[in-house]
Each structure stands twice: as structure tokens, then as C-alpha cells.
Amino acid sequence: MKKKLLAIISIATLLFLAACSGGNESSSAGEGSDTNDQGIESFTYASLTDAVGLSPILTNDSASANVTDHVYEKLFERNAETMEIEPQLAESYENPDENTWIIKLKQGVKFHDGTDFNADAVKYTFDKLRDPATAAPRASLMEPVDTITVVDDYTVEIKTKYPYGPFLASLSHSNAAIVSPEADQNGDINKDPVGTGPFKFVSWVPGDQVVLEANKDYRDGAPAIQKLIFKVVPEISTAISMLQTGEVQFIDKLPTEQIERVEGLKNVNVEKVDGTPQYYFTVNHSKEEFQDAELREALASAIDRDAFISKMKGLGIRSDSVIGSKVFGYKEEADNAGTPYDLEKAKELVKKNGYDKKTYTLLSPNRNNFILMSEVVQAQLTEAGFNVNIESMEWASFLDTARDGNYDMTFLSWSNLTADGSELFYPNFHSDNVGASNRAQYSNPEFDQLVEQSRTTTDQEKRLEILDQANRLMLEDHAIVNMYHDVVTAAMENSYKGLILEPTGKWNLSEVTRK
Known part of the structure; x- marks a missing residue:
């Protein structure tokens, strides 16, 4: 009787196990399978370049940020869908006056080394980021900051030198991520990073x-x-x-x-989203010949952006606007506010002013879309009567050459990681940054004033209007020709x-x- 009962139990057990196994499917799925219970064992991303370093304070390149964004966190982050700025390590914030930001922090958060995330860690990180001795590549994120005060363990007060509208956008930048003070003081977080991230x-x-x-x-x-x-x-x-x-x-x-x-x-599966990065044609505004508004207009009129966009296989967004649709300050009306393509007008201006008497150099980095832009635009300018030669060089040399103003015309790009128009205009086109990040060498006092106004008010509606004015001023000035906004x-x-x-x-x- 016991043997018969044991046999019945064994058969029942086998039937139960078979049912649970899902028929013919194997119950041991191997590496990288089961996500809910066991997780994905290994997942690999192919990076075209190596990280420069692993400290958000000491780096400013995309390969490094791809890693650090998974190790560290910021006080705020921008929602990928709504593009609104939301708390990450912050719990909330107050703006009692235009120059004061009181930020409440999340409690119970630990760094990977077991130390507490708190107001001291925030102050330490931001003080080091803005310390000239650190030579942080993105110290400019903290340029408006006057003082940082620890109010209590989970409250920090930041006072700015002047009202600074894009401040939360700056705090959402990868390079404003909070580091472990203990790890930074006792080790090298550029090689052994310690954050609070996933x-x-x-x-x-x-x-x-x-x-x-x-x-x-x-x-x-x-x-x-x-x-x-x-x-x-x-x-x-x-x-x-x-x-x-x-x-x-x-x-x-x-x-x-x-x-x-x-x-x-x-x-x-391929995913695509309309992006903040942009690519644009510019002349070297520091050269006297390019102070001629009709020369800039002739160049802009000769460039057919639609012809170029058609070669991009859906990876470029056509818009005249310097500020893209995913960047704060954008207004749809600016999409068609730039210099229209008009070959006959370009030819007329070239002939009238003798622009065909000189040969211009078009500087280009030897990267895929830059090469394509250069070839297309060279052909278009030639059709309008200009004489244009392309000078190509590797990326680092190109950036140095453009920064130093050693070119006639070129193509530049900007990623817009803060997705804020002030942080697009100020580094790229404000005269303060000629010879540095303003590689277009653009200098226009009226434009500078608008950009400063956009930065020194915390009224976001007012900022939107000011940025639109600055955007339209650049387009009316034929300052740049926006080739495309990225997908x-x-x-x-x-x-x-x-x-x-x-x-x-x-x-x-x-x-x-x-x-």
C-alpha cells in the first residue's frame, strides 16, 4: 500500500513539474535571460570612444557621461517625455527671492561606499566644481553661484550673484552630479567613481x-x-x-x-526621437569682410537646406530656428523666420558686390555628416558664383582651429544638454565667449543684452519672450544658417x-x- 501511495505521489509530482515548466520550454534559459526573478546577467553597449574619465567634475565628453549618468545622480533631471525639470536627489525647492534657492534633499539615500548623501555632499561637490583650482571643464554651470550654505543635514541654500533663470537646468546637467566627498578625498573618483545611482x-x-x-x-x-x-x-x-x-x-x-x-x-528595434542637438553653418564674424551684411545674406540665400535634409534619410529636422523644438525658448513661428533659399538673389548679390573675386575656405571636421554638409554646401555656393575650397581636419584640431578663428566659414554643432535657450546662446554666440566656446566669433551688443536678460530673470514666461527675440535677431542678421536639428x-x-x-x-x- 505504501509503495502504491508513493508511486501515485511521484507521478503527481512529475505532472506538476511538467505543467510548471511550460511544456517544451526549457526551465534553464541560460545567460542574460530571466529578468523579473534573476535579472539580466549581462548587457553590453558598444561605445565608439573610450571614456576620458569617470568623475562628473573633471570630464565633459559624451563617452564619459554615458557611464557617469548610470553611477551618479543630480539634484534635478529633465523628464525625457515632457522635457520638464523634476527633482531627482532633491525633494523640493523654494525661490523666496530671485537670488535665493532653498533645496530640500531626499533622506535615507546612501552613496555606494555606504556614506550618507546629504547637504554637506552637495556643498562639497558644487564648491569643488566651481573652485578655479579644480579646472573643471563645466565650472561655468556654477558661475552664477555666490554662496552655498548647509542649513541642516537635508537642506541647502544657494545664493546667486544675480537672478539666474536657467539655474535648475544647470543643476540637471551631467556635470552637476553629486559625488561622495569621502571617496573623492580619499581616492580617485576619476578612476573609481562613487555615486548614488542605480x-x-x-x-x-x-x-x-x-x-x-x-x-x-x-x-x-x-x-x-x-x-x-x-x-x-x-x-x-x-x-x-x-x-x-x-x-x-x-x-x-x-x-x-x-x-x-x-x-x-x-x-x-530602432528608436528615434526629435532631439536637441543642432548643426549650423557660420561665417567667421571676427573677420572684417564678414561684417558685410549683404555677403552674409548672399551666402544664406545660396544654401538650400531642403536639398541637404533630403539626403539625411529622416535623421534631420528642417527648421530655420536657432532654438530647436525640444529646447526652452522655441516658438513654432521661428521655423520659417530665417533667410529663405533664393538662388537668383544670391547670384545677384555675388555679381553686384564682386564676391566671386575671392576664394573662401570652408573648414570641416572629418566626420560623417559634416563631410556631407560641406560637399553639398560647397556645390550650392559654387552655383551661386562663390569660389569655395574645403579644408578638412580631425575633430580635436578642428575645434582648436575654429576656437582661434582661423577660418572663413565652417559648420558647428551643439548638443544642448540643458535644453535651455540661454545655455545655447550664451556659450555659443555671446561676445563674452569669443575665443572660447563662441567659435562663430559672433559679437552683437543688442543680442548680448537680450541673452543677459534671458539669464537674469527667473520669470520663465518673460524668458521665453526674450529668447524668441534673440533668436529672431540672429536670423535677421543672417548670423548663421541652421542646417538641421538632430533626430x-x-x-x-x-x-x-x-x-x-x-x-x-x-x-x-x-x-x-x-x-
Whole structure:
């Protein structure tokens, strides 16, 4: 009887286990499977360049920020869908007067080294960021700050030298992330970063890869990805092949000439969002000849942006506006407020003023879309009667040459990570920054005054109107020709979901799970 009962129990157990196994599906799915219970064992992103460093205070490049954005957090962040600024490490804030910001902090948050996130950590980070001895690349984020005071453990008071409208946008920047004071004082966070974010640092082999692991104690719950790898793959074609074979699961910044290939991969989903980055044509405004408004108008009239956009396979947004649709300060009416394409008018101005008597140099970096822009615009300017030669150079040399004003005309770009018009106009076009970030060498006192007004008021409606005025002034001045606003792209293996792709070109993998 006992044997018969034992047999019945054994059969029942086997039937139960078979039912739970889901028929023919294997119950051991292997590496990187089960997300809800066990997590994704490993997930790899192919980075075209290596990180420069892993401290948000000491770096200012996208490859480094891709890593640090997963390790560190800021007081505020911009919502990827609404583009509104929301608290991250902050709990709330008050503006008792135009020069005072009282920020309440979230409590119970720990750095990865076990120390407390608090007001002292905020003050330490911002003081170091703005200290001239640090030589932080984005110290300008703290330029308006006068004093930082710890009110209590979880309250910090920041006073600015003048009313500063884009302040919350500045605090949402990757380089305003909060670091562990203890880790920074006792180690090298540029090599061994310590933040409060969803991932913790494991290792970095320069030129090869950075490895992070899930922060199991993260306040919003640990990410499904257990090991996050940033693998250096210098060639985009190789990265796409690795995505196809499953060696990597994620790539971004898909170039125009490769977009159709990636979209044709059966194991991949391509995501696109209208972005904040922009690309524009400019003359060297510091040269006397380009003070001639008719010369600038002739150049602008000769450039057919629609012809160029048609070659971008859906990865460029056509708009005259210097401020893009995802950047604060944009008004739809400005989309068509620039110098219209008018070849006959361009030819007339060239002939009238003898612009065909000189040969101009068009400076271009040797990067994909810049090369394409240069070739298209050179042909268009030639058709209008200009004599134009292209001078191409590698990226770092190009930036130095443009900064020093050693060119006639060129193409420039800006990522707009703060998504704020003041922080577009001030570094790129205000005369304060000629010879530095203002590589267009543009100087216009009326424009400068508008930009300063946009920065020194906290009334956001007033800022919107002022920025629109500054935008239209640049267009009326034929200061630049906006070639296109970017479409931000990324491709992920289609067995995953949950990618957060931001209009700024930034992305977050902390919510990625398997489908």
C-alpha cells in the first residue's frame, strides 16, 4: 500500500513539474535571460570612444557621461517625455527671492561606499566644481553661484550673484552630479567613481571596457541588468555587426549612411526621437569682410537646406530656428523666420558686390555628416558664383582651429544638454565667449543684452519672450544658417524593452528588462 501511495505521489509530482515548466520550454534559459526573478546577467553597449574619465567634475565628453549618468545622480533631471525639470536627489525647492534657492534633499539615500548623501555632499561637490583650482571643464554651470550654505543635514541654500533663470537646468546637467566627498578625498573618483545611482562601478580597462554592476540597495529597486558593460568598439560598422550577432545589445548615434542597414536587422528595434542637438553653418564674424551684411545674406540665400535634409534619410529636422523644438525658448513661428533659399538673389548679390573675386575656405571636421554638409554646401555656393575650397581636419584640431578663428566659414554643432535657450546662446554666440566656446566669433551688443536678460530673470514666461527675440535677431542678421536639428537614434536587441532615450541624446538603461 505504501509503495502504491508513493508511486501515485511521484507521478503527481512529475505532472506538476511538467505543467510548471511550460511544456517544451526549457526551465534553464541560460545567460542574460530571466529578468523579473534573476535579472539580466549581462548587457553590453558598444561605445565608439573610450571614456576620458569617470568623475562628473573633471570630464565633459559624451563617452564619459554615458557611464557617469548610470553611477551618479543630480539634484534635478529633465523628464525625457515632457522635457520638464523634476527633482531627482532633491525633494523640493523654494525661490523666496530671485537670488535665493532653498533645496530640500531626499533622506535615507546612501552613496555606494555606504556614506550618507546629504547637504554637506552637495556643498562639497558644487564648491569643488566651481573652485578655479579644480579646472573643471563645466565650472561655468556654477558661475552664477555666490554662496552655498548647509542649513541642516537635508537642506541647502544657494545664493546667486544675480537672478539666474536657467539655474535648475544647470543643476540637471551631467556635470552637476553629486559625488561622495569621502571617496573623492580619499581616492580617485576619476578612476573609481562613487555615486548614488542605480549602478556601481566594478572596473575599467582603458581602451577596452568599463564594467558596472546593479546597485542592489538602490532606493527605487535594483536594475534588472546585473552587469552593464561599456565596450569600446571604434568602428560603427563593427558595432552594428556585433549587434546583429548578439555580441552587444545596444548602440546609439546611428549615422545616416548606416540607418537602413540597422533598420533591416531582424533582431533589432530602432528608436528615434526629435532631439536637441543642432548643426549650423557660420561665417567667421571676427573677420572684417564678414561684417558685410549683404555677403552674409548672399551666402544664406545660396544654401538650400531642403536639398541637404533630403539626403539625411529622416535623421534631420528642417527648421530655420536657432532654438530647436525640444529646447526652452522655441516658438513654432521661428521655423520659417530665417533667410529663405533664393538662388537668383544670391547670384545677384555675388555679381553686384564682386564676391566671386575671392576664394573662401570652408573648414570641416572629418566626420560623417559634416563631410556631407560641406560637399553639398560647397556645390550650392559654387552655383551661386562663390569660389569655395574645403579644408578638412580631425575633430580635436578642428575645434582648436575654429576656437582661434582661423577660418572663413565652417559648420558647428551643439548638443544642448540643458535644453535651455540661454545655455545655447550664451556659450555659443555671446561676445563674452569669443575665443572660447563662441567659435562663430559672433559679437552683437543688442543680442548680448537680450541673452543677459534671458539669464537674469527667473520669470520663465518673460524668458521665453526674450529668447524668441534673440533668436529672431540672429536670423535677421543672417548670423548663421541652421542646417538641421538632430533626430536622436538608438538600436537595441528586440528581446529587451525599457530604454529611456532622451531628446538630448542621453539615454538610461536602468529600466531595461527582457520582454
